[in-house]
Amino acid sequence: MKLKLGKIFIDDVKFGEVTKVENKTLFVNKEEMLEAIGGDEHIESIEIDITHPGDEVRITPVKDVIEPRVKVDGPGGIFPGMLSKVQTVGSGTTHALKNVAVVTAGKIVGFQEGIIDMSGPGAEYTPFSKTHNIVVVAHPIEGVKQYDHESAVRMIGFKAARYLGEVARELEADEIQEYETEPLLDSVKKYPDLPKIGYVYMLQTQGLLHDTYVYGVDAKKIVPTLLYPTEIMDGAIVSGNCVSACDKNPTYVHLNNGIIEDLYEKHGKEINFVGVIITNENVYLADKERSSDWTAKLTEFLGLDGVIVSQEGFGNPDTDLIMNCKKIEEKNIKTVIVTDEYAGRDGASQSLADADPKADAVITNGNANEVILLPPMKKIIGMTDYVDSIAGGFDGSLRADGSIEVEIQAITGATNETGFVKLTSKGY
Amino acid sequence: MDHILITNNPLVKDKYQDRTALVFLEKSYLEVLCYARGEIHKGHELLTHPLSGSIKPNETPYKSLLVTNKPKALDYRSVTMIEDSIETTKKFFSIRDRTQGLRKDLLADFQEIDYHLIKGALESANK
Numbered sequence: 001m002k003l004k005l006g007k008i009f010i011d012d013v014k015f016g017e018v019t020k021v022e023n024k025t026l027f028v029n030k031e032e033m034l035e036a037i038g039g040d041e042h043i044e045s046i047e048i049d050i051t052h053p054g055d056e057v058r059i060t061p062v063k064d065v066i067e068p069r070v071k072v073d074g075p076g077g078i079f080p081g082m083l084s085k086v087q088t089v090g091s092g093t094t095h096a097l098k099n100v101a102v103v104t105a106g107k108i109v110g111f112q113e114g115i116i117d118m119s120g121p122g123a124e125y126t127p128f129s130k131t132h133n134i135v136v137v138a139h140p141i142e143g144v145k146q147y148d149h150e151s152a153v154r155m156i157g158f159k160a161a162r163y164l165g166e167v168a169r170e171l172e173a174d175e176i177q178e179y180e181t182e183p184l185l186d187s188v189k190k191y192p193d194l195p196k197i198g199y200v201y202m203l204q205t206q207g208l209l210h211d212t213y214v215y216g217v218d219a220k221k222i223v224p225t226l227l228y229p230t231e232i233m234d235g236a237i238v239s240g241n242c243v244s245a246c247d248k249n250p251t252y253v254h255l256n257n258g259i260i261e262d263l264y265e266k267h268g269k270e271i272n273f274v275g276v277i278i279t280n281e282n283v284y285l286a287d288k289e290r291s292s293d294w295t296a297k298l299t300e301f302l303g304l305d306g307v308i309v310s311q312e313g314f315g316n317p318d319t320d321l322i323m324n325c326k327k328i329e330e331k332n333i334k335t336v337i338v339t340d341e342y343a344g345r346d347g348a349s350q351s352l353a354d355a356d357p358k359a360d361a362v363i364t365n366g367n368a369n370e371v372i373l374l375p376p377m378k379k380i381i382g383m384t385d386y387v388d389s390i391a392g393g394f395d396g397s398l399r400a401d402g403s404i405e406v407e408i409q410a411i412t413g414a415t416n417e418t419g420f421v422k423l424t425s426k427g428y
Numbered sequence: 429m430d431h432i433l434i435t436n437n438p439l440v441k442d443k444y445q446d447r448t449a450l451v452f453l454e455k456s457y458l459e460v461l462c463y464a465r466g467e468i469h470k471g472h473e474l475l476t477h478p479l480s481g482s483i484k485p486n487e488t489p490y491k492s493l494l495v496t497n498k499p500k501a502l503d504y505r506s507v508t509m510i511e512d513s514i515e516t517t518k519k520f521f522s523i524r525d526r527t528q529g530l531r532k533d534l535l536a537d538f539q540e541i542d543y544h545l546i547k548g549a550l551e552s553a554n555k
Contacts, residue, residue: 034461146537146540147544207547208541208544220548241482243541248484254470284549285476286475288477318479342516369523
């Protein structure tokens with residue numbers, strides 16, 4: 001399967017009379033966009049705002065971040081099973097608007113969604129301070145249930161990304177990147193001397209506000225399966241996860257998964273990157289046993305020499321991570337696990353809720369308990385009423401001058417467990 | 429039915445008390461885990477992860493979990509998992525206890541999330 005990803009680099013975003021890209025500026029017709037994304041019975045009103053890197057702006061509470069993309073050529077459409085038909089995607093040509101993101105914001109549950117600061121010290125912790133953000137704030141009708149609200153805002157975000165992505169259909173890409181994964185037997189024949197490497201992509205699937213969808217299927221209902229990596233670049237996996245801002249994978253991260261990009265970079269040179277195994281992180285322990293058994297079975301079945309395993313979230317998924325690692329290692333396949341830490345404010349406490357001696361190659365993306373002081377911003381998109389209760393916040397977090405003292409777990413993407421972050425680790 | 433639902437969440441109690449064996453505790457998150465540890469030491473096996481949900485143990489007051497209903501020989505995996513979870517919970521509480529004095533709407537949200545987490549597990553358990 002081969003995908004050409006055409007990147008269109010955007011330098012600025014403005015409201016305008018016609019939604020289009022001109023001289024690297026994306027113009028957005030607000031009324032037309034509202035028309036394209038509105039209409040959900042659970043939503044009373046929607047506001048759209050634009051903010052840029054360096055602005056003294058704070059966006060909170062952030063639900064999802066999504067990159068606008070459009071399928072230009074090849075089967076299927078973007079976000080299959082959610083917005084497009086369920087046809088298999090990942091081949092042909094897709095265009096992406098780079099340096100731009102749709103951010104959905106607004107209270108769903110009063111405490112979990114994250115913060116994006118567009119400037120100041122907090123901006124250093126989130127990759128989404130570097131994108132021009134089209135922020136969609138959806139206000140629910142009175143008395144809406146949390147799951148209806150989450151579903152409505154989730155779909156509004158995808159529709160917004162599809163609406164904006166559509167302008168890229170006729171544009172010439174500034175850069176085209178090709179990604180190709182051949183059928184297993186062909187790739188093994190082609191690269192007989194390279195180690196066969198797979199990626200075990202763990203998806204957050206614990207329940208309400210902790211969900212991920214694959215081709216529209218609630219991933220807690222799946223058994224582990226195989227995907228071509230390029231399917232994920234076309235939106236085969238989307239986020240319904242609102243919880244734990246620092247280490248949830250927004251849809252933007254699924255579309256731009258850095259582990260997949262890096263494995264492709266080395267594909268055919270140092271390694272043979274044969275594909276992605278997706279698995280889930282359920283609450284019921286028998287589900288965990290089944291999924292980790294099947295994940296290990298698939299790594300063996302594919303004849304892999306090594307596997308990278310990334311997790312999403314905190315606590316319960318630590319157990320899935322360790323189960324996957326242990327069972328794959330027991331097949332004599334080497335693993336590297338990718339995670340983050342809740343190691344206390346001084347970083348000295350036990351980092352994960354589970355552990356095993358076989359997990360001897362670990363990449364951490366930071367300590368989510370680290371505390372940061374976010375200075376006041378000139379403008380708030382969304383609301384800060386709930387900051388005292390946000391994950392990583394506490395009573396008195398929001399100060400009278402508008403500054404906020406929080407753990408970095410409150411910042412969207414701060415310790416993302418696919419490495420889509422700026423934090424790194426050093427050994428001394 | 430081969431499980432017992434242990435919870436301190438009044439919403440879970442309302443939803444399941446007529447349908448499933450249930451122990452309702454008017455106790456804290458940590459005390460629910462400690463009660464479950466006692467049951468595990470009596471030979472009940474853990475059926476759900478004690479740290480279900482990405483909401484941190486020092487944020488939500490609510491916890492629901494499932495154990496087997498008939499005690500058998502001590503299950504060491506359950507012992508390790510509940511001990512690790514209690515240790516993790518204590519670590520978060522040593523940073524700050526945020527579960528006291530929460531507003532009513534936040535309590536309702538936390539109850540709803542805990543309910544949906546255990547609902548998914550019960551759907552798996554009742555297959």
